[in-house]
Amino acid sequence: MKTSVNNYGKIEKQGQDEIKPRRFGKKHYMFLGLLVFFLGVAIACLAVGLGKVLSKHNGASSVQSEAKAIESICSNTLYPxxxxxxxxxxxxxxxxxxxxxxAISIRIGMEGINSAMQSVENFIQEQGDHTVSLALNDCVELLEYSLDGLDSSLTKLLQLNSDDISDLQTWLSSSLTYxxxxxxxxxxxxxxxxxxxxGKNVSMLLSNSLALIKNFPMLVGDSESPSHSRRLLSDEGNSPRLPRWVWETEQRFLLEEKSLVPDVVVALDGSGNYSRIxxxxxxxxxxxxxxxxxxxxAGVYEENVIISKKMTNIVFIxxxxxxxxxxxxxxxQIGLSVYRSATVAVDGNxxxxxxxxxxNRSGPKKMQAVALRxxxxxxAFYNCTFKGYEGTLYxxxxxxxxxxxxxFGTVEFIFGNSAAIFQNCSLVALKPLPGQNNTCTAQAKSDPNQNTGFSFQKCKVDGTPELLSTGNFSTYLGTPLKQYSSTVFIHSHLSKVVHPAGxxxxxxxxxLDEVFMGEFQSEGPGSEVSERVNWSKQLxxxxxxxxxxxxxxxASKWLPLTHIKFDEMP
Known part of the structure; x- marks a missing residue:
């Protein structure tokens, strides 16, 4: 049977009972088989695990009252x-x-993405334009990653730990971002x-799932409320708390204060295990x-590096x-998407x-050219430098x-929709092309329920000597890319390169009243707020x-193990 999404994201009846397998190459069949199998197991487990709760509702409430319950739950979403x-x-x-x-809301979102992926793949087969085909293939990959986030969310729902809510919100936020x-x-x-x-219909489905997760405590009763009984590894001896991706494993690097012992060495001169990263x-x-x-x-490695989704816990020193x-x-400029232009692309957790x-040495005339995505x-990144012009750090x-x-950069040189904290970092504006406005950030939060944004804490905003020598060095802290863009500068030093409007x-x-761009107790000649745009905020x-x-x-769930110290409070 074929699954389709009609107006309002409603799954047609012919797609309710099963999801038609997508026609992928061989490398996709195993993934899809496991996905469909997992969905069946997940929903079955939910049905069994919640049998008592469901039986209590069945027979105690009428169909009409249950329909009103759905309306009540949906009233907290953007698309009720x-x-x-x-x-x-x-x-x-x-x-x-x-x-x-x-769980059903997430399942419906997954069905919608599967249907959208099928449509995109069908269009690829009919497409003769190489550039368009590249964009469509990017889309297929991004939708697969979106599915992955929903898959993780559905799995986590079965465990119901109280401090998993932030993980659920993160994964659903990422699915919507993809x-x-x-x-x-x-x-x-x-x-x-x-x-x-x-695609817009699917976005509404994902947005609704995200809203339900954010309002999760109000949706469930005591019998379904998240448990506080999760046992941390720190309860077993003196080991520090471990992030989810290293629970129940030994971390010889992360648990020891000793000097790092690399697994492999990369050296251009042939003295290591490899000459290419x-x-x-x-x-x-x-x-x-x-x-x-x-x-x-040491050396200049002229290559593009991809840390794929399966390559987890990789450490570069x-x-x-x-x-x-x-x-x-x-x-x-050479026909690639911004997503594909990165010198180093990190997809592995x-x-x-x-x-x-x-x-990224493309230069200012090549438009967007990413150094790191x-x-x-x-x-986590410590003592690293990222150089580019437009779109340096994705x-x-x-x-x-x-x-x-x-x-380093010029136009929107830190952009995206992550939840990112920058502590004690330097943002350095370069000389832009004529007519360009230097903007440090361009955050892309598209939904109010996403737990994303950029937070710069004890950072420094400055310009290169070349920029300062021009006498026309105005640089903006940022500009919003999406309706709910969120960026803050806290206890930072803002030099004279910062435009009075901020x-x-x-x-x-x-x-603009929906965006959240603000400052808190910063200092320096660029921190004067009397001429700030009226839609920005003083926190x-x-x-x-x-x-x-x-x-x-x-942070406390995972950053301690990186041995990169962080300040808990801004």
């Missing part, structure tokens, strides 16, 4: 009509508990009206629960930011890098941490404290 239609049409939803309704990135990449492609409309990455164990340390000796340099030159530089959870999605790093008003139709103590490392990126 879509929510009601999609949930009411799903078998068993009318009598389901709050918990199972959340979906949005897909649609952004197809925005200028003609003839995709049906796919774009279908990518070869060392490819040789690492896949889906690894232990850190895999790659020492990259360089010989210093002026000694170990990874250099690339991909850019959008748990990635750590320190003491090295990553650059990070699309992975619980990643902080795409998930939770990220940067400490004592330096980022923030750049975008040339797009956004409701209260409470607002600033909400960006602390624990609340914003769950």
């Amino acid at each position: 009509e879509t929510c009601v239609h999609s949930l009411s049409s799903f078998p068993g939803a009318i009598n389901a508990s709050g918990l199972k309704l959340v 979906q949005s990135t897909c649609l952004d990449g197809l925005d200028d492609v003609e003839g995709l009206d049906y796919i774009m409309e279908q 990518q070869d060392a990455v490819d040789a690492a164990p896949q889906s690894n629960n232990q850190s895999y340390v790659i020492h990259i000796k 360089g010989d210093g930011t002026k000694s170990t340099i990874i250099s690339g030159s991909k850019n959008v 748990g990635f750590i890098a320190r003491d090295l530089s990553i650059e 990070v699309s992975a959870d619980q990643t 902080s795409h999605t998930f939770r990220q941490f940067y400490k004592e790093c330096t980022i 923030w750049l008003t975008p040339n797009k139709d956004l409701l 209260s103590d409470k607002q600033a404290s909400s960006f602390n490392a624990d609340d914003f990126i769950s």
